[in-house]
Amino acid sequence: MEIARYRPGEDEEPVFQGYDVPLMADWAVLDGLNYIKDQLDGSLSFRWSCRMGVCGSCGMNVNGEPRLTCGTFLSEYGDGPVRIEPLKGFPVIRDLVVDIDDFLAKLSSVRPWLIREGEELPLSTEYAQTPEQLEAYKQYSMCINCLLCYSACPVYVLDPDFLGPAAIALAQRYNLDSRDMGDRFDVLNLDEAVWGCTFVGECTRACPKHVDPAEAIQRYKLTAALRSVLPWSKR
Template sequence: MEVSRYRPGEDDEPVLQGYDVPLMPDWAVLDGLNYIKDRLDGSLSYRWSCRMGVCGSCGMTVNGEPRLTCGTFLTEYGDGPVRIEPLKGFPVIRDLVVDIDDFLAKLSSVRPWLVRDGEDLPLTTEYAQTPEQLEAYRQYSMCINCLLCYSACPVYVLDPDFLGPAAIALAQRYNLDSRDMDDRFDVLNLDDAVWGCTFVGECTRACPKHVDPAEAIQRYKLTAALRSVLPWSRR
């Protein structure tokens, strides 16, 4: 395996370091990194948690593509080498660890929670939904904030002000929720939000949970356009 190493204060820029890792038939790339950490070089830094494709924390660039390392297997690359680098588009803190503060700020800006006008928190009333109402937003609720879509998005890599695929998809998740009373028009109908998307579609291709953020963005473009023509319309 070839692993990107970057140590603040020691390296001017990231460099690739090679490690000999056994090619086990059931090992994911994350297992290879853990082997390096446990057996070869304890100074290697990277994020991981669940190993089940749920937490989203182990996203990295594997042979040039954004992937979850827990769900990407060494056997996919034959005898290698397998090149592991941090996600593109984010500042590198150390080795494979990137700074996600910008994403967290963007995520918070779209208000990814149920908004109920005139009700005080915490909400204690139950709001029933039909299966059809649940299905309207279920796909977008599968996002695990792994940031693979951001790393794959050419717009975000070139323009860090772009709101980005995951934040927009999660905004749509709540816009389409029958229990929500917000429309998030103020944060989505902007040049740096849905209108900044050039519809390359790489975000959807990279998504491990099939959220299809590209579709979410295009759907809200239609919503925003209709609202501009019919100001009283919502969602």
């Protein structure tokens, strides 16, 4: 395995360091990284948590593609080498660990929670949904915030002000929820939001949970266009 090593403030630029890792049939790339960390070089830094494709924290570039390292197997690459780099588009904190503060700020800006008007906490009323109402937003709720779509997105890599695929898709998750009464038009109808997307579609191809952020963005472009003609329409 070839691993990108970089310590900002100490190293001038990233360098690749090679490690010999056993080619085990059932080892994911994350297992290889843990082998290096435990057996060869304890100074290697990377993120991981659940090892089950749920937490989204182990996303990295594997041979140039944004992947979850817990779900990408060494056997896919034969005898190697397998090159591991941090996700593109994010400042590197150390080695394979990137700074996600910008993403978290963007995520918060779309108000990713159910907004109910005229109700005070704690909420005690239940709001039943039909299967059709659930299906309207279900796929967007599967996002695990792994950031693979951001690393794959050519717009975000070139323009860090772009709101980005996951944040827009999550905004749509709530816009399409029958229980939500919010209006995220002010956040989404911007050049830095849905109108900045050039519809390359790499975000959708990179998603390990089969969410379609590209579709979410195009759907909201239609919504925004209709609201310019029918301003009383919010959805």
